[in-house]
Amino acid sequence: MREQEKKLLENLLAEGFEIVKNRSEVLLPAPEGRTTMCPGGCGHDLTDTILARVIEDKVKKYDDLTERGFELFFPVGCEVFGYYWFAHKEGVGADREHGIDSNECAHGRATSEATGYKLAMPEKIVITRQGDGDFAGIGLADSLHTFRKGVNLLVIYSNNAYYSMTGAQSAPTTPKGVVTKTEPLGSSENPIRMAEHAALLDGTVFSVRVAPIDRSSYKELKHWMSEAIDWQYKNRENPYAGTCLIEVLSPCPVFQRNKETPTCEDFIREKMLPIYETGVFKNKIGD
């Protein structure tokens, strides 16, 4: 196991996320006991692991979420096979009572597809799991209009600064100067800060950015997921109650590590945090 992966696992275990040892009932026993993410400490894995634990807690807390209470939307990108490892009541994990259904979306369209679903079935807890190429690039219009409208859903957005799934081309989130496959001399454009943009829109009720690079930030990520889901649950009669965004500065061990930044933590600290400030940009949902 690589150093980076070992550290992530140690941190997760230290914060009580035993889920990584004994996979949550919410996560299917994926092929060979792992997801389809690259090995080595991928941030998508980390975020999905924490989300699975939060969903598990909510299904125990709210009886009426047991029967397919969660609707997850996975678009194209590194989350493309999310439906495969999040338990699917009618799929491979049909014998389990975990209350999740999943949808695979066209590239960039997760918030639009989730909007349609939420308007038809407001009682469901609707969550999209998007990457930066999808949420901030190809799907930018869909994303901003969802927040403008204030559709009552939660976007959990992993920003790793590249179009990673297709080989680390420049994305709208790539910090200036960062070397990519399409810009070997360094990105020449300004990146977009989605948490700040979302906060400006009237339909947004919550917007936060978290960098899960230490133990306390894992707890923070779990806390905000839990708060946003509780809020959606309490307001489930109103499909326009407001939209929540959790942006995660996400480790990508395949493309963020190089001579200049030997670990993903180095990349996030040195290349991303100077541009992507962490913190809460809007909060109308409570603590």
Ligand code: SF4
């Ligand atoms: S390319 Fe990077 S972000 Fe995508 S699955 Fe692999 S490690 Fe994770």
